[in-house]
Amino acid sequence: MKIKQTARILQFLDEHGSITQDDADALKIKRLAARIMELREAGIDIVTDTMYGKNEYGPYHYARYRRA
16 A cells, blocks of 8 residues: 655654755655645644755755754
């Protein structure tokens, strides 16, 4: 039986505390922000932290999601 993407996200959050798009890619979950919106609409309180980094192309930012 397939586990829904939202269920896999919740399991990952319970095990690791937070999730980024890179984490979701490893779980074969695309469009993480859309799945997070679905979880919020279902009444699950999830916080978005904006993270900052720098690579060979310069500075960038990304979202890290965690339960409130």
